[in-house]
Amino acid sequence: MSFSKILPLLIAAAPIALATPALAQGAAPTGPAADITTQLPRGAAPSHYAIEVTPDAANLTFTGKVTIDVSVAATLPALVLNAADLTFSTVTLTPAKGQAITGTAKIDADAQTVTFDFGKPIQPGSYKLNVTYAGVINQQANGLFALDYTDNAGAAKRALFTQFEAPDARRFVPSFDEPSYKATFDLSAVVPADQLAVGNMPVKTSKDLGGAKKLVTFGTSPKMSSYLLFFGLGELDRATKMAGPTEVGVITGRGNTGKAQLALDASAAILPYYNDYFGVPFPLPKLDNVAGPGQSQFFSAMENWGAIFTFERALLVDPRFTSEETRRTIYEIVAHEMAHQWFGDLVTMAWWDDLWLNEGFASWMATKVTDKLNPQWETLLSRVDGREAAMSLDALRTTHPVVQKIHTVDEVNQAFDAITYQKGEAVITMLEGYAGEDVWRSGIRSYMKAHAYGNTVTDDLWKAVEGAGATGLVSIAHDFTSKPGIPLVKVESAQCQGGNTLLTLSQGEFSRDAKDKAPQSWNVPVKAQTLGGEAQRLILTGGRGQVTLPGCGAYVINAGQTGYYRSLYPEANVKALARDFGTLASIDQTGLLADNFQLALGGYQPVGLALDLVDAVPANGSPAVLAEVPGYLKSSYDMLEGDATGQARVAAYASKKLTPVLAAIGYDAKAGESPQVPVLRSSLIATLGSMGDKAVVAKANKRFAALAGNPAALDGPLRNVWLGIIAQNADQATWDRLRVMARGAKSDLEKSTLYALLGKAKDEKLGSQALDLALTDEPGKTTSAAIIGQVGAAHPMQAVDYVLAHKAQYEALIDVSARSQALARLGGGSADPAMVTKLDAYATQYLTPESRKVVDRAIAAIKTRIETRSRLKAPTNAWFAAKK
Numbered sequence: 055m056s057f058s059k060i061l062p063l064l065i066a067a068a069p070i071a072l073a074t075p076a077l078a079q080g081a082a083p084t085g086p087a088a089d090i091t092t093q094l095p096r097g098a099a100p101s102h103y104a105i106e107v108t109p110d111a112a113n114l115t116f117t118g119k120v121t122i123d124v125s126v127a128a129t130l131p132a133l134v135l136n137a138a139d140l141t142f143s144t145v146t147l148t149p150a151k152g153q154a155i156t157g158t159a160k161i162d163a164d165a166q167t168v169t170f171d172f173g174k175p176i177q178p179g180s181y182k183l184n185v186t187y188a189g190v191i192n193q194q195a196n197g198l199f200a201l202d203y204t205d206n207a208g209a210a211k212r213a214l215f216t217q218f219e220a221p222d223a224r225r226f227v228p229s230f231d232e233p234s235y236k237a238t239f240d241l242s243a244v245v246p247a248d249q250l251a252v253g254n255m256p257v258k259t260s261k262d263l264g265g266a267k268k269l270v271t272f273g274t275s276p277k278m279s280s281y282l283l284f285f286g287l288g289e290l291d292r293a294t295k296m297a298g299p300t301e302v303g304v305i306t307g308r309g310n311t312g313k314a315q316l317a318l319d320a321s322a323a324i325l326p327y328y329n330d331y332f333g334v335p336f337p338l339p340k341l342d343n344v345a346g347p348g349q350s351q352f353f354s355a356m357e358n359w360g361a362i363f364t365f366e367r368a369l370l371v372d373p374r375f376t377s378e379e380t381r382r383t384i385y386e387i388v389a390h391e392m393a394h395q396w397f398g399d400l401v402t403m404a405w406w407d408d409l410w411l412n413e414g415f416a417s418w419m420a421t422k423v424t425d426k427l428n429p430q431w432e433t434l435l436s437r438v439d440g441r442e443a444a445m446s447l448d449a450l451r452t453t454h455p456v457v458q459k460i461h462t463v464d465e466v467n468q469a470f471d472a473i474t475y476q477k478g479e480a481v482i483t484m485l486e487g488y489a490g491e492d493v494w495r496s497g498i499r500s501y502m503k504a505h506a507y508g509n510t511v512t513d514d515l516w517k518a519v520e521g522a523g524a525t526g527l528v529s530i531a532h533d534f535t536s537k538p539g540i541p542l543v544k545v546e547s548a549q550c551q552g553g554n555t556l557l558t559l560s561q562g563e564f565s566r567d568a569k570d571k572a573p574q575s576w577n578v579p580v581k582a583q584t585l586g587g588e589a590q591r592l593i594l595t596g597g598r599g600q601v602t603l604p605g606c607g608a609y610v611i612n613a614g615q616t617g618y619y620r621s622l623y624p625e626a627n628v629k630a631l632a633r634d635f636g637t638l639a640s641i642d643q644t645g646l647l648a649d650n651f652q653l654a655l656g657g658y659q660p661v662g663l664a665l666d667l668v669d670a671v672p673a674n675g676s677p678a679v680l681a682e683v684p685g686y687l688k689s690s691y692d693m694l695e696g697d698a699t700g701q702a703r704v705a706a707y708a709s710k711k712l713t714p715v716l717a718a719i720g721y722d723a724k725a726g727e728s729p730q731v732p733v734l735r736s737s738l739i740a741t742l743g744s745m746g747d748k749a750v751v752a753k754a755n756k757r758f759a760a761l762a763g764n765p766a767a768l769d770g771p772l773r774n775v776w777l778g779i780i781a782q783n784a785d786q787a788t789w790d791r792l793r794v795m796a797r798g799a800k801s802d803l804e805k806s807t808l809y810a811l812l813g814k815a816k817d818e819k820l821g822s823q824a825l826d827l828a829l830t831d832e833p834g835k836t837t838s839a840a841i842i843g844q845v846g847a848a849h850p851m852q853a854v855d856y857v858l859a860h861k862a863q864y865e866a867l868i869d870v871s872a873r874s875q876a877l878a879r880l881g882g883g884s885a886d887p888a889m890v891t892k893l894d895a896y897a898t899q900y901l902t903p904e905s906r907k908v909v910d911r912a913i914a915a916i917k918t919r920i921e922t923r924s925r926l927k928a929p930t931n932a933w934f935a936a937k938k
Contacts, residue, residue: 055412083100083101084099084127085098086235086404086405087404090404091407091460091461092234093165093232094135097126097128098124099125099235100123100124100235102238103121103122103229103238104240105239106118106120106241106242106269107226107227107244107285108243109287111191111214114191114193114200115189116188116189118188118226119184119185120187120227120229121183122182122229123181123237124180125181126178127178129175129178131171131175133172134168134170135224135228136221136224137161137166137167137168137187138166139189139190139197139225140161140224140225142228144186145159145183145184147176149179150179157170157173158170158171159185166463168228170183190225193836194836194866194867196217201214201346202347204801205289206309211288212288213289215363216284216286217363217869218281218356219282219356220281220406220463220466220467220871221466222281222870223281227283231281232279232405233405233406234279236279236402237278238276239254239274239275241283241285242271243270243285243287244263244267245267246266247267249287249288250287250288250290250291250292251270251285251286252284252286252342252344253284253286253361254278254282254283255275255338256339257273258273259271273339276338276507277507278402282358283358284358288307289307290308291306291307292304293318295318295319297326298329299339300339301339301340301341302321302322302325302343303341303343304318304343304345313370314343314345314369314371316371316385317369318343320385321343321388321392323427324423325341327426332396333499338360340360341360343362343364343391346363346366347366348806348834348835348836349365349806350365350836350872351868352869352871354368355368355391357395357398357412359399362391364388366803368383369387370803371384372803373769374766374770374800375774375804377732377771382433382733385428386420390417391416393415393416393419393420394412394416396502397411397412397415397419398416401501401502401507401509401510402509404510407459408510409460409466409469410456410478413470413478414481417478418478418483418486421436421440432640432730437479438645439648440476441476441615441618441648442648444480445620447471448477448540449566449567449656450566450568450911450914450915451567453911454538454907455473455535456474456534456535457535458473461904464874464902464904467872467874468875473538481534481535484534484616485530488527488530489523490524493522494524497515497518497519498515504518513528530576530577530593533576534576539563540619540620541578541618541620542561542562542573542658543580543594543611543620544560544562544622545559545624546560554604555603555605557601557611558600559580559601560598561598564658567918567921575597576594576619578617579594580612582603582612583613585609585610585634586637587604589614608631608633608634610646612649614639615641615645620653622653625663629663633670635671635672635675640676643671643676644678644679647671647683650663650664651667651668657922661929662929662933665930668686668687669711673711673718677719677730677731677734683711684712684738684740684741684742687711687712687745688745691704693923693926694927697927700927700930703935705747709742709749712741715734715738716735716738716739720735721735722772723735723770735772736771740775740778744779744782746783751783754776754779757776758777777792778811780792781814782815782816782848784820785817789815789820792808796833797832802834805834806833806836809827809837809841810837810840810841810843812827812841813828813840813841813846814844815848816848818852821852821853822852824841824844824845825852825853825856827841828841829863838867846883850882851881854880855892857876857877857880858892874906874908877893878893882915884916885916885923886920887920890916893909896909897909897910
């Protein structure tokens with residue numbers, strides 16, 4: 055669910071044989087093991103569901119009937135299943151030998167359960183539970199939901215899809231809606247005869263019912279968790295390719311499959327790689343990517359087995375405005391969700407404590423395969439950005455370990471964060487580096503073979519990899535997944551002796567707001583080298599260690615940036631690295647920029663040292679590294695918020711440093727340019743424009759004005775970058791014109807993008823108009839929240855105050871599962887002490903201690919931001935003043 059080296063030869067080995075789904079489901083269902091969390095009474099478990107639904111899309115309701123094969127292991131007073139927003143008509147229980155017993159249904163809305171009582175205890179044995187029921191079709195992405203859109207002919211349409219992770223299959227069918235209750239599924243649906251129905255499996259039969267209706271029945275699914283079930287319906291098209299024996303497909307609104315060609319080609323290329331890497335062939339006959347119009351503010355795609363759902367904005371390519379960055383993001387999202395078909399779908403975490411087993415591994419695998427198949431993109435560099443996203447949470451008191459204890463539904467929903475995804479990926483990257491690629495892959499293959507169609511905990515994976523030959527990996531892995539926080543590896547001394555450098559290292563803990571507490575201890579795999587020297591490895595244990603590096607001169611202690619730790623150097627070495635910056639590998643340039651900037655923010659070293667490294671990035675350097683520079687300058691600009699003179703100095707420096715780079719590559723693409731140049735061009739233009747660079751803003755205004763005579767004047771990969779600059783600097787007339795463009799957009803994808811831009815204006819009056827617009831029907835049900843989110847980025851207090859004044863209306867615009875997080879996301883970028891008070895008061899009034907965790911993280915980030923800006927404004931100002 056959803057964020058260059060030459061392809062090495064893969065181990066020549068036959069794929070591991072798996073039991074077929076039919077055989078894999080043969081064992082009696084048992085439900086979760088005794089040491090695995092469950093919110094349902096133990097003693098009953100499903101083996102098969104036969105579901106038939108009849109959606110009424112026009113009235114946003116549906117009816118259903120289900121037969122569940124249930125195994126009862128111990129005498130139970132009643133059967134308790136998960137259910138939410140369902141009503142029940144009839145319920146019967148039929149033993150394997152005996153007559154059906156009629157029962158009653160008692161709903162517990164708070165617990166999201168239904169109790170089926172049959173008037174007497176239920177004895178051990180096998181049963182068929184038959185239920186008829188009804189439910190609601192939501193208009194945000196929870197359970198069965200509707201997405202309204204305009205087709206290519208301008209007609210209003212409605213499509214239906216499902217979103218069940220984490221706990222929302224219970225909104226579609228009464229079920230044992232927890233990951234350990236795996237079962238097979240037969241799904242049927244009564245649908246309009248002229249619409250395409252989509253499920254996890256191919257359509258097995260389609261029966262004409264008359265009255266323009268048909269009964270579609272899909273093939274029996276493999277044994278899987280309930281949250282992976284999928285159903286889609288609408289006026290849809292499907293395009294396909296074969297990848298070995300598997301049919302891969304893309305499903306879009308009619309006439310749009312051509313825009314999904316990138317996703318289709320990516321799927322066909324990635325699937326054989328995954329089949330080989332995991333040693334397990336994809337077990338379903340087809341794998342679709344289903345594109346839905348609209349958006350969610352909290353996820354982009356979902357890994358339903360055989361039927362991945364992805365919002366159009368994260369799957370479709372429109373040459374009129376899709377950027378190069380978006381194209382690459384689409385590829386990585388496809389790769390991420392496909393990796394889940396193994397990590398998450400075939401082998402599933404036993405409970406949500408180990409959610410990272412799904413998300414961290416899918417993120418890591420997506421980066422890996424994207425780099426292998428598209429080395430020109432230098433995708434491995436993105437792991438530094440991912441590491442930094444994780445560390446931004448992990449450096450605060452409010453962090454949590456990778457493996458976290460989950461008790462409630464709200465806690466599940468709040469677990470989808472940068473620790474789960476990006477720290478998970480970073481830790482796996484480090485452990486693969488420790489084990490070696492071949493040993494690591496061998497361990498993964500053993501893990502897949504041992505646990506196919508089953509459930510696991512994190513230790514199952516570590517034991518498999520250590521068993522493959524990675525001696526000592528378990529203790530390192532335990533440290534980095536069970537302990538929150540970030541190791542700080544400090545160079546205590548560096549001595550050049552006989553042509554070698556002896557480093558003495560110590561290990562502490564990096565923190566932004568808890569430096570007063572005793573540091574934790576980790577077993578830290580360190581890889582160090584002098585520039586141009588051979589890398590050396592050690593495991594830093596007990597808080598101290600030494601390593602001898604061949605050569606003397608500048609050195610790095612996280613060579614290749616695979617380690618999840620901060621690296622603190624003596625000032626002399628940072629200056630030496632700045633002098634020799636151009637000789638470093640791109641990954642180390644990127645990592646050193648990030649590490650040193652954060653060390654300065656955290657008060658571990660002067661901010662001038664970090665800015666010296668930014669200054670050292672050469673204008674003719676790697677485009678991928680140069681693309682990082684604008685971000686550091688924008689962070690410095692934002693740090694001086696409220697100081698117009700200081701911000702002008704930063705903007706002047708940015709123009710002086712970046713304009714020559716932009717002049718060299720040009721405002722428009724050139725034939726034969728480096729693959730990284732389009733990304734660099736976008737970064738330069740967006741950042742300079744946001745800081746008011748006169749030349750860039752003038753260029754944006756000129757191109758925007760050209761639209762009056764030529765509607766295609768802005769078409770191309772930078773269209774939304776230019777429009778973003780226009781939107782930020784908009785006056786009333788410009789804002790009105792953007793709104794007219796949004797109304798007249800040629801596609802829903804373009805329409806939602808343009809409406810969201812209306813929230814970017816620096817003018818608070820326009821921000822107020824954008825907020826009012828969001829509460830109307832004009833933008834569309836799933837676009838309105840994006841407008842409010844953009845206002846929150848520009849004016850956090852304005853957005854938060856507005857949402858608090860219109861709480862019920864706002865909550866109707868976002869996913870139910872994300873409501874406890876929404877206000878924190880809107881206000882979390884603030885540096886205003888009043889925001890802390892406001893968020894805390896909101897959480898105290900509306901949230902439980904378990905559901906306010908995201909709010910508490912936002913509060914911690916705001917407090918840290920306030921302290922940091924107060925401390926660093928003067929030295930930051932001084933550094934830029936000296937660069938005049």
